[in-house]
Amino acid sequence: MARLLAAWLACYLVFCIVVNETIYEPRGRDIGGYYALVALGLGTWVLSVAFTHIRRVRLVAGTVNASALSNRQRRQIEIPFEAGEAFDLIEAAIRELPGAVVAESARDSLQVRAKLRRVDPYGGEPRGDSPVAAWALDHFGSRRNQILATVTPNGDDAGSVTLLCEPEGAVWTDLFLVDHGTNLENAEAIVRAITRRVAERRRAEAAGVRQTATEKELTVAKLNLLHAQVEPHFLYNTLASAQVLTRSDPARADEMLGNLIQYLRHSLPRTEDAPSTLGEELERARAYLDILKIRMGPRLQLQVDVPDLLRGVLFPTMMLQTLVENAIKHGLEPKPGGGTVWILARQVDSAVAVTVADDGRGFTAEGGGTGVGLRNVRERLRLAYGSAASFSIVANFPSGVAATITVPNVAGAKVQGGSVGAGVHHA
Structure with a gap:
């Protein structure tokens, strides 16, 4: 909150100095009271946005710290599959995100880039009716988020995924804007999707092992049954013949x-x-x-x-x-x-x-x-x-x-x- 407030008020101060020195000071007019009123309103708005961001991050993450509050989220995920399978898994997880559009998917280089249209969790999608508002949204990057996923092979049967979820705008825009936890949500959603897919794979493998074991047991039982069908027939005939011969x-x-x-x-x-x-x-x-x-x-x-x-x-x-x-x-x-x-x-x-x-x-x-x-x-x-x-x-x-x-x-x-x-x- 202090960082956002300081950044906005510093810009406002520079703006006020420039306007005062170039327009009002030469004319001998003093509008300091208006500057103070606008500064109060600007500070109130910045604090409300910052407070909303903090509260939403707390709801999403269950905690508040510098990592959770950041607009740019990084995750390192270890996947117990070879690099090609890990790439397919992470790509599928990204495509499942609401509104995600994969801009680039390079299997040879094991990289996926995607864009996501950001939705204001409290106001719906930005309408952009005002040309000035549309320009500000486009240039400050508040309309879209982006994802970069890179898979690094770790041996023959494991892959490591480096996941970056961030606003589309430049890093310096983080001094003035917040994403209301949308990139945190994206990162956690991808991690959950990967965890679910790995768990499904493990369950399928476990079910396959159980089925194989069951089929083996059934096979042995059938073999024993087939074997048992042959033995008694011969034994009965032999004993019956021996019984007759004992008398003759x-x-x-x-x-x-x-x-x-x-x-x-x-x-x-x-x-x-x-x-x-x-x-x-x-x-x-x-x-x-x-x-x-x-x-x-x-x-x-x-x-x-x-x-x-x-x-x-x-x-x-x-x-x-x-x-x-x-x-x-x-x-x-x-x-x-x-x-x-x-x-x-x-x-x-x-x-x-x-x-x-x-x-x-x-x-x-x-x-x-x-x-x-x-x-x-x-x-x-x-x-x-x-x-x-x-x-x-x-x-x-x-x-x-x-x-x-x-x-x-x-x-x-x-x-x-x-x-x-x-x-x-x-x-």
């Missing part, structure tokens, strides 16, 4: 139970967090087929062609056994003379293709179709590998079916050999 052929029942123990040794404990290998799954399949050989006798033959270098490749649990079981149930058991099951594995580029083929009934009404087991294979592959794995089932030549699972060769083993298709044709 105790020796073969004992052999079957021994093979079942061997099978369970390769199966338990097994969780989806501990992936199996192709070698382990092959041993499990052999134990399974040994059990079935007791039941089917010479009607079941087995041929295995799996290179030793591929036995260490990670392979989904129970999938090989599912394909083998499907070949027996739908291919060989319905065929009066039985047949052969082939288990083949080949390196194909950066993947491993494992094929289970048979020469059974094939795709016929009597031979059955692709039921729950094969649907589970497809679903488990999709959940575990996405598009990196595949499953196909085709007719074998001259009869039967060939099912192939292709998974990434995570073990990185390289072998030489023919294609899977050639192996199936030979089968």
Whole structure:
């Protein structure tokens, strides 16, 4: 208040001296009383404007100090995004200000300049009816404010924003004019907008993390459920067969139970967090087929062609056994003379293709179709590998079916050999 009063009265004093010396003093006239009256009115007006400014700043900022009362506001804002994202964020925040017009937006130099038409918080927009008033408003810069924002990169994942909010007029006009806290409001509004956008970004990231965790839990649960749908079917059939053999052929029942123990040794404990290998799954399949050989006798033959270098490749649990079981149930058991099951594995580029083929009934009404087991294979592959794995089932030549699972060769083993298709044709 003292600064504004001193500045205006100093200018008025200079004005009075000039007018008195050039106009009234040569004529011998003394109008000192009028000078004093005008000075009183001018001082009252200046004090009322200053008081209004102080009170409004207190309402906006909640406190009164030199920084809050200043017409020119500076903020240093740290944004936890890389410079390009920080620039986009600050530009969007400035554009959202009421009446803001971005005069210059240079993404390469990371600078934004904007103009804002200032609104008198107590009198509405200045009408500018009087030419003198319009000239004064234009030249003293009370019609518009301006904003300059500069982004400085702070490493790869952070940016620092220097924000300047000030009147459009020159700095010396601050000796005579106040902005009634409009630039303080602009600076605080931009800070709030940035804070809100950063918080929204953090909430979105947190929601994404929670969604990912939930999807992972659901995936594991679905994998466990699909796995659980396969195991009981085989166990029930084996125990039922062993129960029959205990009355008719105790020796073969004992052999079957021994093979079942061997099978369970390769199966338990097994969780989806501990992936199996192709070698382990092959041993499990052999134990399974040994059990079935007791039941089917010479009607079941087995041929295995799996290179030793591929036995260490990670392979989904129970999938090989599912394909083998499907070949027996739908291919060989319905065929009066039985047949052969082939288990083949080949390196194909950066993947491993494992094929289970048979020469059974094939795709016929009597031979059955692709039921729950094969649907589970497809679903488990999709959940575990996405598009990196595949499953196909085709007719074998001259009869039967060939099912192939292709998974990434995570073990990185390289072998030489023919294609899977050639192996199936030979089968």
